[in-house]
Amino acid sequence: xxxxxxxxxxxxxxxxxxxxxxxxxxxxxxxxxxxxxxxxxxxxxxxxxxxxxxxxxxxxxxxxxxxxxxxxxxxxxxxxxxxxxxxxxxxxxxxxxxxxxxxxxxxxxxxxxxxxxxxxxxxxxxxxxxxxxxxxxxxxxxxxxxxxxxxxxxxxxxxxxxxxxxxxxxxxxxxxxxxxxxxxxxxxxxxxxxxxxxxxxxxxxxxxxxxxxxxxxxxxxxxxxxxxxxxxxxxxxxxxxxxxxxxxxxxxxxxxxxxxxxxxxxxxxxxxxxxxxxxxxxxxxxxxxxxxxxxxxxxxxxxxxxxxxxxxxxxxxxxxxxxxxxxxxxxxxxxxxxxxxxxxxxxxxxxxxxxxxxxxxxxxxxxxxxxxxxxxxxxxxxxxxxxxxxxxxxxxxxxxxxxxxxxxxxxxxxxxxxxxxxxxxxxxxxxxxxxxxxxxxxxxxxxxxxxxxxxxxxxxxxxxxxxxxxxxxxxxxxxxxxxxxxxxxxxxxxxxxxxxxxxxxxxxxxxxxxxxxxxxxxxxxxxxxxxxxxxxxxxxxxxxxxxxxxxxxxxxxxxxxxxx
Amino acid sequence: xxxxxxxxxxxxxxxxxxxxxxxxxxxxxxxxxxxxxxxxxxxxxxxxxxxxxxxxxxxxxxxxxxxxxxxxxxxxxxxxxxxxxxxxxxxxxxxxxxxxxxxxxxxxxxxxxxxxxxxxxxxxxxxxxxxxxxxxxxxxxxxxxxxxxxxxxxxxxxxxxxxxxxxxxxxxxxxxxxxxxxxxxxxxxxxxxxxxxxxxxxxxxxxxxxxxxxxxxxxxxxxxxxxxxxxxxxxxxxxxxxxxxxxxxxxxxxxxxxxxxxxxxxxxxxxxxxxxxxxxxxxxxxxxxxxxxxxxxxxxxxxxxxxxxxxxxxxxxxxxxxxxxxxxxxxxxxxxxxxxxxxxxxxxxxxxxxxxx
Numbered sequence: 001x002x003x004x005x006x007x008x009x010x011x012x013x014x015x016x017x018x019x020x021x022x023x024x025x026x027x028x029x030x031x032x033x034x035x036x037x038x039x040x041x042x043x044x045x046x047x048x049x050x051x052x053x054x055x056x057x058x059x060x061x062x063x064x065x066x067x068x069x070x071x072x073x074x075x076x077x078x079x080x081x082x083x084x085x086x087x088x089x090x091x092x093x094x095x096x097x098x099x100x101x102x103x104x105x106x107x108x109x110x111x112x113x114x115x116x117x118x119x120x121x122x123x124x125x126x127x128x129x130x131x132x133x134x135x136x137x138x139x140x141x142x143x144x145x146x147x148x149x150x151x152x153x154x155x156x157x158x159x160x161x162x163x164x165x166x167x168x169x170x171x172x173x174x175x176x177x178x179x180x181x182x183x184x185x186x187x188x189x190x191x192x193x194x195x196x197x198x199x200x201x202x203x204x205x206x207x208x209x210x211x212x213x214x215x216x217x218x219x220x221x222x223x224x225x226x227x228x229x230x231x232x233x234x235x236x237x238x239x240x241x242x243x244x245x246x247x248x249x250x251x252x253x254x255x256x257x258x259x260x261x262x263x264x265x266x267x268x269x270x271x272x273x274x275x276x277x278x279x280x281x282x283x284x285x286x287x288x289x290x291x292x293x294x295x296x297x298x299x300x301x302x303x304x305x306x307x308x309x310x311x312x313x314x315x316x317x318x319x320x321x322x323x324x325x326x327x328x329x330x331x332x333x334x335x336x337x338x339x340x341x342x343x344x345x346x347x348x349x350x351x352x353x354x355x356x357x358x359x360x361x362x363x364x365x366x367x368x369x370x371x372x373x374x375x376x377x378x379x380x381x382x383x384x385x386x387x388x389x390x391x392x393x394x395x396x397x398x399x400x401x402x403x404x405x406x407x408x409x410x411x412x413x414x415x416x417x418x419x420x421x422x423x424x425x426x427x428x429x430x431x432x433x434x435x436x437x438x439x440x441x442x443x444x445x446x447x448x449x450x451x452x453x454x455x456x457x458x459x460x461x462x463x464x465x466x467x468x469x470x471x472x473x474x475x476x477x478x479x480x481x482x483x484x485x486x487x488x489x490x491x492x493x494x495x496x497x498x499x500x501x502x503x504x505x506x507x508x509x510x511x512x513x514x515x516x517x518x519x520x521x522x523x524x525x526x527x528x529x530x531x532x533x534x535x536x537x538x539x540x541x542x543x544x545x546x547x548x549x550x551x552x553x554x555x556x557x558x559x560x561x562x563x564x
Numbered sequence: 565x566x567x568x569x570x571x572x573x574x575x576x577x578x579x580x581x582x583x584x585x586x587x588x589x590x591x592x593x594x595x596x597x598x599x600x601x602x603x604x605x606x607x608x609x610x611x612x613x614x615x616x617x618x619x620x621x622x623x624x625x626x627x628x629x630x631x632x633x634x635x636x637x638x639x640x641x642x643x644x645x646x647x648x649x650x651x652x653x654x655x656x657x658x659x660x661x662x663x664x665x666x667x668x669x670x671x672x673x674x675x676x677x678x679x680x681x682x683x684x685x686x687x688x689x690x691x692x693x694x695x696x697x698x699x700x701x702x703x704x705x706x707x708x709x710x711x712x713x714x715x716x717x718x719x720x721x722x723x724x725x726x727x728x729x730x731x732x733x734x735x736x737x738x739x740x741x742x743x744x745x746x747x748x749x750x751x752x753x754x755x756x757x758x759x760x761x762x763x764x765x766x767x768x769x770x771x772x773x774x775x776x777x778x779x780x781x782x783x784x785x786x787x788x789x790x791x792x793x794x795x796x797x798x799x800x801x802x803x804x805x806x807x808x809x810x811x812x813x814x815x816x817x818x819x820x821x822x823x824x825x826x827x828x829x830x831x832x833x834x835x836x837x838x839x840x841x842x843x844x845x846x847x848x849x850x851x852x853x854x855x856x857x858x859x860x861x862x863x864x865x866x867x868x869x870x871x872x873x874x875x876x877x878x879x880x881x882x883x884x885x886x887x888x889x890x891x892x893x894x895x896x897x898x899x900x901x902x903x904x905x906x907x908x909x910x911x912x913x914x915x916x917x918x919x920x921x
Contacts, residue, residue: 038654045915052704075872093572306803307805308802308803308805327800328805328807329803329804329805330804330805330806331805332805333805339803341803343799346799346800347797347799347800347802347803348800348803349800350796350797350800351797352797353793353796354794357789360786360789360798361793361803362803362804364786371787372786372787373784373785374784374786374789442810535894539616
């Protein structure tokens with residue numbers, strides 16, 4: 001890794017890379033130069049072609065045309081093994097780790113035979129050198145998402161890469177963990193390793209990268225030094241227009257519309273998260289945000305709130321004044337609940353069905369169904385109104401859901417749920433994987449809903465988004481929920497520390513500059529005893545334990561069990 | 565050069581309709597090889613198998629007669645299959661339908677009840693018998709999570725033995741020379757003949773009516789819609805609060821009722837009494853019919869005609885060409901095999917790719 005950076009020969013040079021898929025041109029004559037020791041951002045909206053380009057460099061996808069040069073030599077990278085031999089490493093957005101194996105075993109599996117000698121020692125060496133603390137003997141399922149990412153990075157570094165590709169690495173990290181990752185990347189760059197950094201988060205790129213290549217619709221639309229740009233100017237290059245911003249007025253909260261009181265839900269699989277003692281309320285006309293790194297019980301909480309999972313104790317969840325925890329999802333919908341789920345295809349929508357049929361999936365009012373029979377004209381009308389109101393780009397109500405892009409389908413689902421005039425709206429990661437324009441539109445729709453007096457609960461990993469739209473924020477860690485705080489009285493740093501598992505009392509003393517510890521105790525522990533933290537007391541005692549069993553999966557029969 | 569399959573963004577509308585034709589063509593090619601291997605002239609064999617059986621008015625009537633139970637059963641099964649409810653036991657449900665409906669006919673015996681009263685009673689009893697038999701797997705599935713594929717299939721053998729016991733024992737015709745069979749039904753317990761001098765009876769009209777009702781249910785009723793959702797995407801069904809228990813019950817009972825009706829039309833139609841075996845495997849062949857017909861009522865109506873032709877052709881081939889009776893099953897199996905293979909074209913596009921290093 002002790003190359004001397006030579007400005008003349010780029011480590012990697014791409015010329016005219018083109019890749020065509022049946023329905024889209026993913027890369028269209030892309031040129032890219034990566035110099036030794038630079039952190040080079042590849043910036044673009046979802047679907048701009050960033051991931052395809054990285055997969056071409058890493059040998060996962062074969063380009064249709066174009067030339068690739070590695071340190072001046074023309075190369076063809078047929079597969080990832082060839083890429084690794086050249087010295088290219090890649091950390092994917094979605095990890096490929098075996099949860100039941102240890103860190104060392106997971107790393108050994110990726111290495112070629114003969115490379116594994118003194119592996120544990122080498123893992124320790126690399127991890128201390130780059131500030132990536134890891135215990136080789138620990139099993140992956142006990143580790144937080146940030147720690148898992150470290151395993152992936154160390155696995156790459158063991159192969160002494162000269163180009164490291166990071167695909168949206170901070171999407172799973174707390175702000176503090178992201179800062180630590182940046183330190184590691186800067187150390188690597190100073191040693192001459194080139195880093196290709198894929199992201200759509202503009203602030204991050206301005207803080208970290210020394211050069212940026214902007215992609216839009218498969219084409220390079222600009223090259224710049226992001227340190228000299230503003231967020232707005234980068235956004236213009238990325239989306240070809242101004243960054244839309246949302247209008248937000250003061251909250252005018254009314255009566256509680258959704259109340260959760262001491263909700264306990266056992267984990268339904270060995271690596272799931274157990275919910276314990278969750279209490280909160282969402283009032284009419286306010287947006288409550290739940291922040292937290294995913295995998296801390298958000299999925300379980302949303303299933304319990306939506307009715308996809310029913311509970312034994314009816315008054316654990318109230319909509320208005322009706323206990324609903326025993327009711328299934330359709331019964332709760334009749335009481336005015338609407339839900340925008342995290343997964344679009346296969347949950348929020350049936351991929352093979354038309355948009356009209358997908359409207360009927362949840363929209364049963366408005367004269368869409370009469371005496372058990374479907375009124376097609378009414379359903380098609382509802383679908384058309386939704387498509388028009390949210391500017392969904394689709395062939396019409398007859399378009400099949402899976403033919404839509406992720407962002408357009410999400411707009412349709414959001415429109416469908418809002419179109420039913422709910423009293424309570426649950427939204428899980430509402431803008432995940434959605435382009436900037438559509439994200440702003442969805443956020444504005446949620447705010448408008450709040451203005452109309454709807455109680456809105458947003459569960460998201462995107463802290464910036466939560467701070468932008470929410471009135472109050474709570475943080476979820478290991479199946480517990482912190483007391484909700486007004487957004488004005490908190491900061492990204494405090495929320496970040498809460499996300500990492502610190503109790504509210506500690507956070508007031510630690511600021512951004514303070515040394516930050518590893519971001520957390522094991523995630524997914526089946527049962528962690530309630531830690532008595534005085535600071536948690538005021539809003540709702542968390543130690544209260546009402547034993548409660550409910551159907552483990554919808555197929556098992558519910559069994560009642562008493563308080564132990 | 566290598567052949568690759570590329571996923572289509574949207575299922576091909578052309579292949580949805582042409583895949584069954586491709587499968588039929590491939591089945592014919594296999595038939596050509598099989599007939600040649602038996603040392604028969606393939607063209608003569610095709611004539612004996614596919615043309616001769618329906619060359620006469622009587623032949624056409626037989627085609628419709630045999631298509632009726634297949635159409636009925638497949639329509640009922642398809643309602644469940646769309647919701648991933650796998651009722652494999654229609655043969656047993658048909659048997660129970662024949663027992664229940666036939667039981668009514670035997671109990672009334674020679675009393676001069678009008679047909680207009682007796683036949684509906686027999687059909688109601690038959691549907692109830694079939695539903696009772698399919699309710700057992702439904703209950704086991706919703707209560708104990710027992711796989712309905714296994715339980716419904718195993719109940720076929722219980723039903724067959726039950727019928728066998730009845731016709732060997734309590735219901736045996738005392739004047740039947742000890743043959744294991746019931747008394748022959750009285751004339752007023754028999755379905756009216758539609759075409760004079762053929763065996764085609766009113767059961768065919770019943771089958772068409774059920775097909776129309778099923779179409780209405782699947783396309784226009786909200787429960788039919790919800791069952792389709794559950795079959796396509798269990799996650800979305802759970803999200804929308806669609807009850808999987810309700811789907812199991814509806815799917816199993818629809819299949820059981822239709823199979824039960826088919827059992828009565830066989831007993832009160834071409835057979836006219838209860839025998840140890842009431843069907844040449846219609847309950848199983850209907851599974852193929854349901855899939856060849858793409859689980860769509862109209863498709864099922866057409867597919868049942870094709871399957872019926874295979875039955876007739878198989879008989880004709882046995883008589884005229886001295887081919888073994890297994891040739892019918894061979895054609896059924898080949899057809900289903902090619903149909904499933906041709907279905908790949910609906911969702912994938914074959915591509916000849918030049919391999920580049």
